[in-house]
């Protein structure tokens with residue numbers, strides 16, 4: 052054996068060993084132990100031609116007739132198909148692969164099942180507002196049960212992009228601005244999709260978009276990002292690392308270039324961090340044509356070059372560039388790419404197919420799939436999740452409404468009866484015929500008592516006069532106005548530069564308020580809109596991130612008090628769009644704002660020196676409309692006697708904080724308790740607060756409970772000046788509160 056051969060053999064053995072070792076941590080698999088799986092992978096790989104290997108690395112979008120792809124499938128030129136959900140067609144795809152291709156390797160069928168399959172749950176930003184990972188996991192499990200029954204075994208979810216700029220339309224698809232919350236939601240979704248054990252209902256999760264995509268400059272989708280390594284490691288990467296640890300089988304690279312390097316060709320993030328530091332041996336797929344887009348970025352001259360760059364970065368599968376299938380063979384033959392790199396990619400793909408049991412069970416029972424869709428238990432879970440996802444932002448006491456005192460109910464606004472739009476972005480498979488709108492739910496609850504005058508047909512409509520609706524308002528006991536934005540105004544490629552309510556919605560609310568009748572507003576939207584100017588025109592306001600199939604009944608239950616609101620804002624609400632980005636865990640400036648003079652208070656003749664000297668906007672100050680973690684309830688909660696078990700902790704210790712939480716109001720309710728920590732002095736400046744724990748605590752009216760929370764000191768570690776992650780001893784502050792802007796700090800030391 053010559054030296055090169057030995058080198059290659061050793062590399063292969065090393066790769067095999069690494070794969071076996073890293074797989075041993077995995078949850079039990081009905082398809083065999085980790086070493087057995089690796090042996091199967093190697094057995095299949097050893098029989099494959101170079102062309103067949105490259106075929107596995109090719110993902111295409113279905114469309115039209117199965118016969119369009121039959122030949123390519125037969126020849127083993129396609130490893131995965133996305134966007135087919137018809138079980139009959141999927142079975143036929145699988146039959147061609149399994150029975151007519153040389154090696155019978157089944158197909159991996161992917162789909163964007165982002166917040167439910169048929170039964171649509173609230174958009175992920177709403178899921179995050181529940182602060183309830185267990186419920187979110189349940190929703191992901193339901194999505195997997197419905198989708199896998201039709202043959203979809205891979206979802207491109209969860210999206211773990213931190214989003215701190217609500218102009219970015221895809222803020223709808225993630226958990227918002229906070230690293231800790233995002234990580235907990237990501238883990239929950241991974242567990243839910245993939246299930247407790249690998250079986251026919253397991254759907255591989257795909258964590259995306261790796262990485263930094265949510266930091267698009269100006270909040271404009273696909274725009275460049277300029278995140279430093281420290282910012283990546285402290286803020287943007289932890290949710291991905293947590294989801295990898297939770298067992299996510301696959302990951303998607305993002306569209307953006309960060310500091311000049313497009314993610315799909317980023318050796319540092321994919322190879323060095325994901326593969327080597329974290330030991331990820333799952334499947335890495337590009338985003339749709341993100342390999343090809345490296346040409347537009349100006350990172351590679353042609354498809355051949357970007358295919359090589361993606362492979363070198365450690366990307367296993369090409370979604371829709373046709374770069375691998377067209378060029379890898381010649382790249383190998385010319386020596387520009389080594390077949391060992393291809394082998395590694397194919398191992399990662401085959402492993403997922405084996406884990407999912409596709410070799411044993413490539414087919415689904417199309418008839419059995421139907422009754423699972425929109426099953427009553429699924430709808431019930433969707434309603435409960437929607438109820439928990441709604442945030443009460445204002446209430447002068449009018450809510451909950453009394454059925455007796457609201458004999459005539461005016462329902463108005465463009466979102467009152469918008470069955471498609473309440474589903475939100477990425478509800479490809481949710482059918483509006485199954486949506487229950489607020490109008491339907493209220494009519495069902497109060498037959499004959501609901502008057503419906505939409506006022507505006509759609510949110511962007513402009514109108515001068517609202518005669519019909521104001522006349523109806525005068526005759527009503529209560530006005531329930533549903534405003535916001537349609538699904539199409541958020542999501543991918545749907546960024547906005549203006550976040551006020553669109554069209555004449557604000558004017559509609561002003562007219563309604565002008566009647567003197569009580570106005571209760573519900574906003575349904577894909578992002579936190581700038582609603583400051585609308586608050587004076589309502590007596591109460593519920594914020595519902597597009598709530599999904601069961602949004603209507605959920606809102607009716609909240610309005611009439613069957614359910615007490617418990618959602619909290621997963622993202623800061625701005626007063627005006629010019630404040631973006633504004634998020635609670637910002638670093639401390641050298642000149643923190645201390646409530647200085649605003650423009651309106653400055654004398655016209657004042658000279659430059661009379662202006663403030665701190666970090667704020669002259670016209671809008673430095674504070675948001677509502678802080679992160681904020682949300683009211685129909686009851687009130689009081690925190691008292693906050694105590695730490697010690698004054699000082701070792702770096703490997705655990706902070707135990709206890710406190711009394713009391714339901715001081717007249718209704719049972721659930722509070723989302725939040726614990727924030729600040730590291731006062733670091734080798735680099737640290738955020739003014741970081742969420743380190745949250746939990747839902749339910750208390751009956753008048754009930755008091757002593758609650759104890761444990762924060763491992765290790766959770767306070769960060770990447771400091773020397774680029775390593777550690778806890779830096781020193782002084783810390785801790786808050787226990789119901790939102791990120793409340794509470795009194797208690798101090799402790801880490802030695």
Ligand code: NOJ
Nearest residue numbers: 133163207259338339543
């Ligand atoms: C592009 C989106 O960025 C990504 O999130 C999605 O999964 C793919 N398209 C596939 O639809």
